[in-house]
Amino acid sequence: MEHLPSKYMWKKQLKTSINEYWSSIWTIECNTKSTLKHLSLQKDPVNNPHNIWKCVRNNQYDIKKAELKLKLVTGTYMLQSTRAKFSKNIHPNCKLCNESEETLEHFLLHCSNLSDVRQRYIMDKLFKLLREIERGGTINVINNELLLKII
Known part of the structure; x- marks a missing residue:
């Protein structure tokens, strides 16, 4: 007990440990859960909100759009194929x-x-963005899985 860390150092170390723990949990869950396969993993997900949330303005319409996007990305939006899995009548x-x-x-x-x-x-904005990234060149999207991830 001779060298106790200062209050500041203790808080910093605790915060770092907590963030590392949740980042590792986030990475494991993104790699193992099928519902998160379309969600792009970002660096430091604990301290940075996902890009879907970063572009949301503070109004009800934008928030609803972001919620819908997240449901689509995480696979929790109830499409007919999902409903049919739970009921033979659908x-x-x-x-x-x-x-x-x-x-x-x-x-x-x-x-x-x-x-x-x-x-x-989607497509007009997507291709405009891709052209800007490539400075006038076009990018061939290899397959629909990649296109879904980009969207």
């Missing part, structure tokens, strides 16, 4: 287009009834 096909099973990929990338919305809000 068909997994998309209620908007009725063309195929309503999965996250179908909902965000392929649903014909959402193509106008997708083109206006």
